[in-house]
Amino acid sequence: MSEKCGDEMSVGMTKFYRRECFQAIGGFVREVMWDAIDCHKARQLGWIAVSWNDEDLRFEHLRPMGSSQKSVYTGRRRHGFGQYYMGLGPALFHRHRPLSHGPSP
Numbered sequence: 001m002s003e004k005c006g007d008e009m010s011v012g013m014t015k016f017y018r019r020e021c022f023q024a025i026g027g028f029v030r031e032v033m034w035d036a037i038d039c040h041k042a043r044q045l046g047w048i049a050v051s052w053n054d055e056d057l058r059f060e061h062l063r064p065m066g067s068s069q070k071s072v073y074t075g076r077r078r079h080g081f082g083q084y085y086m087g088l089g090p091a092l093f094h095r096h097r098p099l100s101h102g103p104s105p
Helices: 019-024 034-044 072-085 090-100
Strands: none
Touching: none
16 A cells, blocks of 8 residues: 655655754654654644655565554554544544544454
8 A cells, every 4th residue: 555645745654854854843753643743843844745656665564553562452552542632633633534544443
């Protein structure tokens, strides 16, 4: 599956930063949703994310997205907290979920 994103986001497992951008955003945050927080901070500072679809560079998720090393339930709870942390309420999350994650389990 292609992990190509628009210019507002890049996929967490394959992130590379220009040194100036990484320093400007203050590095990584040690919180769930770190891979969205960094993109939003970079975008606010005028940086643009780049992604491309190259079959030789594709990565494979080894567990279902939204899961964790403990269980899918733990991962979904953590993801829900991350959505709340980012300011996305439950109604808006459920409205957009079918567009980005497919049906609920």
